[in-house]
Amino acid sequence: MTLWLCLRVPELALEVFQRAGGDDDARVVAEGGTVSAANRPARRAGVAPGQRVSAARALVPRLLCHERDPAAEARALRQLAAWSLQFTPVVSPQRPDALLLEIGGSLRYFGGLERLRTTIADGVAGLGYRPLTSLAPTPTAAWLLARAGDTTAATTQTESDAALTQLPVAVLALEQPRHHEELTGLGCETLGDVLALPRDGLARRFGHTLLRQLDRAHGRHADPRHPWQPPPRYRAEITLPRESGDRELIARGLERLLGELCGYLSGLGRGVQRLELRLHHVPRGASTARVGLLAPSRDAAHLLTLARERLERLALSGPVQSLTLLAGDLQPLAPESPALLPGAREETPWHGLVERLSTRLGEETVNGLHTRSEHRPERAWHYVAPGRGGGTPAPNPARPLWLLDPPRALTVSAETPAWHGPLTLHDGPERIESGWWDGQDVARDYYVASNPGGERLWVYRERGHARGWFLHGLFA
Known part of the structure; x- marks a missing residue:
């Protein structure tokens, strides 16, 4: 259908x-x-x-x-079109204030007509608009009904035709504004009155636009609509109701933008990993806040939590007039599955905590660690972004979790190194000689040792001229 x-x-x-x-x-x-x-x-x-x-x-x-501001209205309509893609791939903007959605193929997926219609209307209201919706088998009929404020659900052509005949002639999009007055002068108050007039006379007087519009509305003429295609990079804007530095007001605007974004992502089956928020000041300039995620997400509440953390720590150079949201690094994201048991919920993944810490403290302060192919222990690791791998490390002998930087010199008595008591050497020696090519060469014999307190230590003895003992690591 x-x-x-x-x-x-x-x-x-x-x-x-x-x-x-x-x-x-x-x-x-x-x-x-x-x-x-x-x-x-x-x-x-x-x-x-x-x-x-x-x-x-x-x-x-x-x-x-x-x-x-017609340009702002056009942007808002495009943002609504992107949000609407979660319900159907066939979305057609109808300027200045409407969208046409072909929803026949979506009814079963969204639980039927009334549930889908309510979901769309409630969602648009949540974005800060007061919408109305009309339904008809043809896009022109649905649009004419909406222009008249008629919210009847005309699901068959018979129902649609009956509803159309009652609409005022003012809903028609005519070639000349005076044509509405001329139709009224002919005694036409409704579309039904217009349809009762001879077609040839209507065509001569008002052009073919009028007849073509009526024929499309009644399903007698093809009414093709080209699906709207979103731009390659997501960008959305919102104007604040007043120039302000109130962060709660800014956050409400941001919440609207994130709601639009997550609807768009749902339609794509993707999540976002990078957000950029620009706050445009009066009279000029902008402040920028960036949010990075470890894993793609389209959870509006989670994204808002992270963005608010960053926003609270952002220094504003003046009152804010409008916001721009840019979304990058859109990655495939599986649809959410319902819980097996009512009331069950998954534990918050560890990366949610890391994302909040990174947002609060700064991305440069929260890092992951990964090994790399290097024999010198102090160079055998490097920082990586949290959650990012750095390759598969080659198998090595046991290494302590904690390395001391720099290694700590040990006292030696009767050729036995000591740390909180004399050490007993267990495993070793493991000889490491490397780094001659970069001037940071080492020559060491490593041992796993223990002291009278039961601590497991990683110690080494320098080879060459300075044959001292050093504590380099502590085992957990």
Whole structure:
């Protein structure tokens, strides 16, 4: 079954400025000095679209006014399109404020129509928008229903046709704005009235756009939609409701961005391992926070925890106006499996702790260790990123977990080295002679030893001129 869902955000022009918070502030969007959209607090105070901004400010002296930003609206629509890919691969933006999703093939996977529809609407609301959804067998019909604010679930062409006939002619996208008035002058108030007129006369007077639109809506004409393709690198932006250094407000904006990202990652079947957050200041400049993960993730709560840790330690050079989130190193990630038993949950993996420590203390302060092919013990290891391997070490004799840097000279009595008492030598000697090529050559005989207290030690005797004894390591 082919079924299209139109996801429309009627107040997108306004919500791009307030979806990170700030719903309690009276706020409007203006075009050319005239209010084009007003939020609920502003409307309660008497502000309405069509008013001059000066008149609106007389009603609400502390009114927040934004000039309409079509570019920001287009970005927001693209970000919603990326988020929507988790529900269907066929997503088609319908500017200025809607998306078309072909969901017929997704119904069974998401538990049926009503559950999927609710999941989509709730998810969009969680991103800071107030959506409405309409359903029809053709994309044009779903879009026309959404433009009229009709949320009927018309799942068959018969139901869709009946719903379309009741829509006002104002929902049609016509070649000329005056065509709406001309249709009204002909006595057409609904699409049903338009359909009752002779087709030839409609084509001559209004062009073929009108008839083609109606035929597509009613399934009489092909209505192809090209699936939207996301850009190769993920980038998303959000404007804060006001310029601020309030980290809680910034974190709320970040939470919206991460919600969008994780929806996108779910659609790709991938997780992210590197995040970059840019905080754009007023009047200029930006602060940057980076987060690295040991393993790919699309857990929005976990990513937010790490990002907040980094954000708390970031020095801001001024008030923040907007945020940009960049995601890199997207890796395949298996879908999450439900727990076998109700209430069961997996233990937090060790790398979750390491990620939090790295975020809190700085990536350069938390490292892993790995051996490398080198005979000199003090050079036989190196730092690696936590969780990253450094190759398979060659088999070696037993080595202590802890090396002393530098080795500690031992006292010698009657040719017997001592450390908290005389040492008993057990295994050895293991002769190591290496490093002549880099000027750091060593010539040593190593032994495993113990003292009267039972400590197991790794000691060596210098060969050559300085034949002293040294403690180099401690066994656990």
